Amino acid sequence: MPTQTLFHELGGKETIALVVDNFYVKMLADEELKHFFDFTDMKKQKAHLTSFVSFAIGSQEAYKGKSMKDAHAHLQIKPVHFQKTAGHLIATLQELNVPQDKIDTIISKIAPLQDDIVTVKN
Ligand code: HEM
Numbered sequence: 001m002p003t004q005t006l007f008h009e010l011g012g013k014e015t016i017a018l019v020v021d022n023f024y025v026k027m028l029a030d031e032e033l034k035h036f037f038d039f040t041d042m043k044k045q046k047a048h049l050t051s052f053v054s055f056a057i058g059s060q061e062a063y064k065g066k067s068m069k070d071a072h073a074h075l076q077i078k079p080v081h082f083q084k085t086a087g088h089l090i091a092t093l094q095e096l097n098v099p100q101d102k103i104d105t106i107i108s109k110i111a112p113l114q115d116d117i118v119t120v121k122n
Contacts, residue, residue, distance in 0.1 A: 019098075
């Protein structure tokens with residue numbers, strides 16, 4: 001039998017969709033971050049992020065949205081915004097009792113995206 005991917009170990013798309021839902025509750029409650037999403041269709045956004053994260057951790061279904069560079073180019077995201085966002089993701093995963101080694105794996109896929117997402121380098 002082939003080794004299970006992290007995507008499957010965590011419970012597949014349903015779990016990731018729950019992670020994404022809880023994550024955006026934190027993002028939209030954060031005074032420093034919520035304005036980024038003022039004009040965003042959150043239903044579409046959640047679907048995109050679910051698909052992106054799923055693919056990053058081993059789902060067979062390809063992510064068909066924009067590249068990270070194109071999706072964030074107009075947003076003036078600073079390193080501090082990226083760090084806070086990663087922090088909300090980690091807290092969300094911890095609250096859902098995802099084991100720390102799995103959280104580390106997810107973060108190791110997300111961290112290298114910082115260079116494409118952060119456009120204001122200060
Ligand atoms: C931590 C790593 C991140 C990942 C994996 C990620 C992922 C994504 C994805 C998949 C999309 C959708 C692309 C599409 O529409 O095709 C997107 C768009 C977006 N992201 Fe991120 N993102 C990250 C960090 C951030 C940060 C730090 C911010 C701001 C605090 C942010 C704000 C947004 C906004 C505002 C959009 C566009 C929504 C719109 O089109 O209205 N993202 N992101």
